[in-house]
Amino acid sequence: MNKLILGRYFPGGSLLHRIDPRAKLLAGISFIFILFIANNWITYLVLWLFTFTMMKLSGVSIRIYLRGVRPLIWLILFTVSLQVLFTAGGEIYIDWGPITISSFGLINGLYIFSRFTMIIFVSTVVTLTTKPIDLTDAINYLLQPLKRLKLPVDEISLMLAIALRFIPIILDETQKVMDAQRARGTVFGEGSLPQQIKKIVPIFVPLFVSSLGRAEDMANAMEVRGYQSNNPRSSFRRLQWQKTDIAALFAMVLLAVILFILRTEGHHFH
Amino acid sequence: MSMHCIKVENVTFHYNLQKQEHTIADLSFTARRGEWLAVVGHNGSGKSTLASLLVGLRMPSSGRIYINDIELKEETKWELRNQIGLVFQNPENQFIGTTVKDDVAFALENQNMPYDEMKQRVDRALAMVSMTDYADYDPSRLSGGQKQRVAIAGLLALHPDIIVLDEAMVMLDPKSRRGFMSLLDELRKQHQLTIISITHDMNEAAAADRILVLKKGKVMEIGKPGQIFQREERLDVPFIEALRRKLKKQGSTIPDKYMTEDEMVWWLCR
Amino acid sequence: MQINLQQVTADYQAGPIRSPEILKSISTTIKSGSFTAVVGKTGSGKSSLLKLMNGLLVPVKGQVSIGEIMITSENAKQSVKEARRKVGMVFQFPESQLFAETVEKDIMFGPMNFGVPKAEAKEIALEVIERVGLDATILSKSPFALSGGQKRYVAMAGILAMRPDILVLDEPGAGLDPKGKKEVMDLLHAWHKERGLTTLLVTHDMDDVALYADEVIVMDEGRIVFQDEPERLFSEMTAIHQWGLELPQARKLQIRIEQEANVRLPRICLTLDKLADALIEAGLA
Numbered sequence: 068m069n070k071l072i073l074g075r076y077f078p079g080g081s082l083l084h085r086i087d088p089r090a091k092l093l094a095g096i097s098f099i100f101i102l103f104i105a106n107n108w109i110t111y112l113v114l115w116l117f118t119f120t121m122m123k124l125s126g127v128s129i130r131i132y133l134r135g136v137r138p139l140i141w142l143i144l145f146t147v148s149l150q151v152l153f154t155a156g157g158e159i160y161i162d163w164g165p166i167t168i169s170s171f172g173l174i175n176g177l178y179i180f181s182r183f184t185m186i187i188f189v190s191t192v193v194t195l196t197t198k199p200i201d202l203t204d205a206i207n208y209l210l211q212p213l214k215r216l217k218l219p220v221d222e223i224s225l226m227l228a229i230a231l232r233f234i235p236i237i238l239d240e241t242q243k244v245m246d247a248q249r250a251r252g253t254v255f256g257e258g259s260l261p262q263q264i265k266k267i268v269p270i271f272v273p274l275f276v277s278s279l280g281r282a283e284d285m286a287n288a289m290e291v292r293g294y295q296s297n298n299p300r301s302s303f304r305r306l307q308w309q310k311t312d313i314a315a316l317f318a319m320v321l322l323a324v325i326l327f328i329l330r331t332e333g334h335h336f337h
Numbered sequence: 338m339s340m341h342c343i344k345v346e347n348v349t350f351h352y353n354l355q356k357q358e359h360t361i362a363d364l365s366f367t368a369r370r371g372e373w374l375a376v377v378g379h380n381g382s383g384k385s386t387l388a389s390l391l392v393g394l395r396m397p398s399s400g401r402i403y404i405n406d407i408e409l410k411e412e413t414k415w416e417l418r419n420q421i422g423l424v425f426q427n428p429e430n431q432f433i434g435t436t437v438k439d440d441v442a443f444a445l446e447n448q449n450m451p452y453d454e455m456k457q458r459v460d461r462a463l464a465m466v467s468m469t470d471y472a473d474y475d476p477s478r479l480s481g482g483q484k485q486r487v488a489i490a491g492l493l494a495l496h497p498d499i500i501v502l503d504e505a506m507v508m509l510d511p512k513s514r515r516g517f518m519s520l521l522d523e524l525r526k527q528h529q530l531t532i533i534s535i536t537h538d539m540n541e542a543a544a545a546d547r548i549l550v551l552k553k554g555k556v557m558e559i560g561k562p563g564q565i566f567q568r569e570e571r572l573d574v575p576f577i578e579a580l581r582r583k584l585k586k587q588g589s590t591i592p593d594k595y596m597t598e599d600e601m602v603w604w605l606c607r
Numbered sequence: 608m609q610i611n612l613q614q615v616t617a618d619y620q621a622g623p624i625r626s627p628e629i630l631k632s633i634s635t636t637i638k639s640g641s642f643t644a645v646v647g648k649t650g651s652g653k654s655s656l657l658k659l660m661n662g663l664l665v666p667v668k669g670q671v672s673i674g675e676i677m678i679t680s681e682n683a684k685q686s687v688k689e690a691r692r693k694v695g696m697v698f699q700f701p702e703s704q705l706f707a708e709t710v711e712k713d714i715m716f717g718p719m720n721f722g723v724p725k726a727e728a729k730e731i732a733l734e735v736i737e738r739v740g741l742d743a744t745i746l747s748k749s750p751f752a753l754s755g756g757q758k759r760y761v762a763m764a765g766i767l768a769m770r771p772d773i774l775v776l777d778e779p780g781a782g783l784d785p786k787g788k789k790e791v792m793d794l795l796h797a798w799h800k801e802r803g804l805t806t807l808l809v810t811h812d813m814d815d816v817a818l819y820a821d822e823v824i825v826m827d828e829g830r831i832v833f834q835d836e837p838e839r840l841f842s843e844m845t846a847i848h849q850w851g852l853e854l855p856q857a858r859k860l861q862i863r864i865e866q867e868a869n870v871r872l873p874r875i876c877l878t879l880d881k882l883a884d885a886l887i888e889a890g891l892a
């Protein structure tokens with residue numbers, strides 16, 4: 068059913084699991100920028116080495132990562148083939164007017180492919196090794212400056228955290244309601260499109276009703292325990308910077324520096 | 338401070354102002370400090386509504402509620418929420434934190450309490466319900482009974498005087514139910530807690546100090562279990578009382594008055 | 608209709624991660640016309656066992672026979688459809704499956720999915736709503752406007768309307784007041800007798816086992832560890848403890864009385880009526 072790996076958490080105790088979520092989030096974002104420094108085969112090789120090291124360090128098997136890319140493979144191949152077909156330069160292998168397959172095109176396609184997959188792999192590393200709630204904390208922390216603009220950052224984070232809490236519950240509930248309707252003779256995934264759409268109603272209505280009930284319970288539980296939206300709240304969840312977190316960010320800087328040294332000066336494929 | 342920690346005076350409440358029908362009609366009762374008061378009544382008799390009135394989630398249309406001699410009003414309800422807590426039926430919907438200890442800390446965060454004090458109170462509350470080992474657990478890994486223990490810990494962290502339970506044991510299997518009840522009883526004795534427990538379980542009600550029978554929003558009776566179950570017309574009675582009536586009907590010389598289990602065993606073995 | 612399981616192993620496949628085996632090589636026969644209770648600790652696999660009966664859970668290995676219908680991992684797609692026609696399933700808190708604008712439409716949903724014509728489904732709806740003790744005027748109301756107890760009855764009527772041969776019940780009385788619960792159980796039991804159904808009941812309440820079941824299955828860690836008459840089960844004191852079960856209230860009291868009075872009552876008493884009789888017979892009361 069749900070084959071998407073990106074966005075899932077994989078419990079474990081690896082070095083990456085232990086790094087502060089803020090460090091991981093920053094490192095993940097900076098990796099996307101660092102990708103654009105690379106412009107020759109050696110820099111891409113370094114990036115691939117880095118990516119594979121991270122995947123290994125996460126303690127999750129490479130097969131699971133590969134499965135994570137599969138749902139997106141057509142999107143990637145489409146973009147890559149555009150690059151290959153519409154880039155000219157270097158040695159030309161096939162030439163059909165505007166469509167050419169050239170050595171530059173092939174190399175460029177390979178680079179684009181690498182960028183895509185590496186972004187997916189590295190963000191998967193981040194989400195697989197960070198609890199969603201820790202990511203929420205990290206986002207909350209990084210968004211703190213926006214409070215000056217009167218943005219309700221803490222409220223948004225609390226809502227996000229509660230939403231995260233409810234996702235597995237709602238998925239569970241969906242399963243139950245689907246089972247109940249199956250037992251009453253509904254066959255999902257069969258029939259014409261209008262028929263299939265009609266079958267959503269017996270799932271959606273009960274889910275909607277029960278979610279309303281849950282939301283009301285939850286709001287009551289929050290109020291009974293003294294939650295008032297505009298009051299200042301202290302935070303029990305603590306994020307703690309450790310040496311490894313500094314080291315992680317330092318590693319990213321180092322990676323950027325290495326790439327700068329190895330990249331081809333002033334010579335671009337674009 | 339008077340000995341009545343809850344005083345309900347002529348409270349009336351209706352959901353629909355258009356309709357004359359009252360959900361709670363001219364209801365009065367008191368509860369003593371350290372008392373276990375069971376509230377029983379059929380589905381729809383207004384038990385949950387009463388619970389929401391007691392914790393100030395809804396305000397009476399008329400009449401007054403006093404918690405520790407302070408009248409429960411819009412202005413006082415936030416302050417009184419430190420003194421009275423509510424546990425709902427569905428443990429899933431009242432779990433706000435992402436881990437056990439975060440959830441216990443929720444009410445303390447709302448008080449804007451400094452971290453060190455929170456930490457101390459959370460640890461103590463978890464120890465009180467024997468859930469210390471589960472502090473870092475995700476709620477989905479807990480059983481129903483454990484979740485309700487955490488809910489209790491979340492209230493205990495505030496050092497309340499009164500805990501209201503709205504059918505909090507319905508989702509638990511009989512074993513967890515017994516464990517949960519004896520835990521509550523112990524906490525009550527150690528900390529002079531007042532417990533108001535809404536329940537359908539007549540054996541649980543029989544173990545309470547007093548029982549309040551609610552019918553169509555009115556107090557039908559309130560008194561010691563012996564008094565309440567003595568009445569012949571009551572259909573729902575604890576097992577022992579049902580057995581006593583059966584024996585009587587079959588011509589036994591068993592006394593014509595309510596007995597506890599110990600009394601019955603003693604009488605049978607005389 | 609007889610149910611037969613042969614060496615059934617099953618698990619849940621959740622996305623890319625496969626769950627461990629939930630049911631481990633289960634073999635059993637449930638006699639046609641029997642009322643069988645399924646008991647065991649939370650997580651022991653009771654609900655999963657029920658889901659085998661109508662293919663909501665498909666065996667990885669082994670086979671499930673529902674009368675003539677045989678469900679295996681190979682033929683599941685077809686056989687499951689036939690099985691669902693025969694098996695009516697009342698889930699825990701079944702009121703959460705209501706969705707239609709009117710009670711009538713909700714009850715007609717099941718029969719019509721199985722090809723019953725609209726006019727006939729309407730007739731069935733009227734018949735079952737009266738059978739569960741609700742007034743026919745409720746048919747035109749929205750199910751969401753009903754009280755909790757009424758919703759439960761409507762949901763059950765929706766299952767009974769499918770005219771199942773096998774009734775599978777997952778704690779049908781959970782969350783109701785004692786009177787409501789007894790009414791629900793009595794209704795289902797009466798339906799079982801009237802129609803000669805084969806019924807499976809998951810319950811935590813050992814008094815239900817004592818009152819209604821003629822056979823009891825104990826589940827423990829995905830295996831059937833016991834299957835026999837309730838009287839036999841409730842005399843196995845050590846095993847009961849090990850499987851995390853309780854005793855019926857009457858039996859619990861019987862044991863206490865026997866210990867404290869140092870007597871033995873003439874037989875094992877699982878219900879209040881039997882205990883009262885035995886106490887009088889033994890001259891204790």
Ligand SMILES: Nc1ncnc2c1ncn2[C@@H]1O[C@H](COP(=O)(O)OP(=O)(O)O)[C@@H](O)[C@H]1O
Pocket residue numbers: 352353360378379380381382383384385386387754
């Ligand atoms: N939020 C609500 N809006 C309107 N009516 C309600 C609401 N909650 C409960 N009621 C009605 O109030 C009555 C009492 O309900 P409740 O207090 O939940 O009873 P109990 O807990 O004893 O089953 C019922 O008739 C119910 O339908």
Ligand SMILES: Nc1ncnc2c1ncn2[C@@H]1O[C@H](COP(=O)(O)OP(=O)(O)O)[C@@H](O)[C@H]1O
Pocket residue numbers: 242619621626629647648649650651652653654655656
């Ligand atoms: N949809 C599901 N996906 C994965 N695991 C499940 C699912 N449903 C139940 N399980 C697991 O199967 C085991 C047996 O569950 P269940 O049959 O519901 O037991 P019971 O009804 O006796 O409480 C439990 O360990 C439970 O966690």
Ligand SMILES: [Mg+2]
Pocket residue numbers: 384385386504
């Ligand atoms: Mg209620």
Ligand SMILES: [Mg+2]
Pocket residue numbers: 653654655
């Ligand atoms: Mg179950």
